[in-house]
Amino acid sequence: METEAPSAREPLAEGQVIDGFRLEERTHRGGMATLWRVSRVNPSDTDAAMPLIMKVPRIKGGDDPTTIVGFEVEQMIMPALAGPHVPRFVANGDFTSRPYIVMERISGTSLKARLDAAPIPIEEVTEIGYKVATALHELHRQHVVHLDVKPSNIMFRADESGQPGEAVLIDFGLSRHDRLPDLLEEEFELPIGTAPYISPEQVQFIRNDPRSDLFALGVMLYHLTTGERPFGNPTSVSGLRQRLYRDPDPPRALRPECPPWLQEVILRCLEVDPSKRHQSAAQLAFDLHNPDQVVLTKRAQRRSRHNLWHSIKRWFASMGAETKFEASPTVQTARSPIVLVAVDVVSAEPRLLESIQSTVQRVMQTAPGSRLACLAVMKTNRIGMDELTEKDGSSRHVNMLVQLKHWARPVAAALAASKMQTKTSPQGQDTRLTFHVIEAPDPATAIIDYARRNQVDHIVMGARSNSVLRRYLGSVSAQVVAQADCTVTVVRAADAVQ
């Protein structure tokens, strides 16, 4: 079949109109594509205000599979995506006449500039990591693995004050949609990706694991923190394969002020075996958003690379381990949920607290990659000064945390006993459980906000059993059920229904 499009070779010029889009200005000319700022000749009401760009592939010669197939993939995947973390798709141009994609123009900057400035402040590394992980989770939830996560493919929407806001992922030319054919699967004999960021499993031709994107994000966080690339910029396949058995210098060896928790998070992203990384982008975002809850393992303490003997062992292991990873964005995000249990440890009835324990255990046991965030809300006065002195407040806070941890003990024990709990810190603490006490005047709103910020998949909470109390105080759980974005399970004490 003929893929060359004669008209596609004609140079584009400012002012030219293609399918109702007027070319205003060429904004970028890269190796693979040219970008034009465009406007609609006949603006429609729906998106008249949205700035647009047209991406036009640069086809070199008659047969250039990288550009042709990559663009074909992007034309297939972009219309299937939605939400604030991807550019809005507007139109596809037919490849046989004039191939292009028209999409929303993101007005902010790419991450590339910050990478050139690395090392950058730790707080900024954390914030960038949180934003990108949040965007990746949204993408994975839409069944897509990006597979080319790198600074130039990450934009930040400028917020109202012109500051970098939400992360937006661009360029889906190497991406894989779980529910659409993978046009790149058979196309290339060499690993496809960008050398510094490509994950070990991509080097082994696996193209459906969302945790590959977490590896790439780990590479960026490492670079932003230390100013160095963890695996350099190899130009050969054997160079790429080194990341299967050689680990990088720990970030703290290069930048001592990198906190142990951040080293823990970065090195976990860079694990060769995807099952040792965070199991979802939301779980990574959770750690970056709650540094004090990151359980430190040996990774956090590492001061140098593993020795040569360790590398040799891993080199041998890497020889046989070609296709053992099997995950897809659909499966992997479904089995790695973040579960939030909101517990009123102070005033709930003991029977209800027990019922919540057993419900949470059941929920956790069905999903091996799940994480449990235990939350208690400390109610503060809505108006005026709180009567508590600061000292009372902090002791109340500590007291609640102690009670919350005490309540969760049987849950942790059950998880450990069910053999599913494989990840413990040196102190034997379960890395799947975290504890949070927050202060808020309105518990329901606090729970809903917390769930939203941390991309929680499932909220478990108790119902107030006393109907008189419920009448006067209102039902917290009813409000959460009505307003939360995710699944909510409301638990009643086992024998509460007479």
Place this chain on the structure above:
Amino acid sequence: MKLALITDLHANRDAVEAVMVHSATQGAQRLAFLGDLVGYGPEPSWVVDFVMEHVRQGAIAVMGNHDCAVVAGPPPTMAPQAREVIDWTRRQLDKEQLTFLSRLPMSVRDADRLFVHANAFAPDQWAYVVNRMEAIRSLHSTESRFTFCGHVHEPKLFHLASSGKAGEFVPVPGVPIPLSPQRQWLAIPGSTGQPRDGNPAACYAMFDIATSNLTFHRVPYDHEAVAAKVLAAGLPERLAARLINGD
């Protein structure tokens, strides 16, 4: 224009009716029957009349190996069970119905679309397209960008790039797949009347000609009732079990 692709109906009236209701809600404007209207199932007469009526109204229909066997006699290679049903089926059909079956074309070409029961390289030899090599052979044998075929009862989508690289994909029901114009595609909607991928729900696919979006669908129907009809007609028990197990 939305085109419903219905294949391997196998004399299963209930499955065909369920697919018709579903495709109507999906906006089907034209129908294409990719062969094997009869065989295996208990209501060949109804299904042939149904397709005949739609062909009169402009639907596409091509011949399948079971349709051919009913009019020409079963070939020696046909499985004994299928052969037994062929003889039974022939007795259920009148002259007009048999004439209709005998006049079905082996393939139909409409714009850049090819409709054929088994494959494009030798439609009357009934070789199955089950893997990439056979899909490549079929796609090399036609100029058409899209080949729609049946014969194989499990839904499948093959594609061939200009570089010569082929891929295959097991479709997810209900998810529209944009068929890129840069490559050739061979789509097997899966059997309406006798699914074999472990799911007893009827298969069909919908092709939107304007957007080149192809959507595979699964439609549940009362397959247990049809299994009972198979037994009541005195057809082999195995054929009833197949409908229930989807194998």
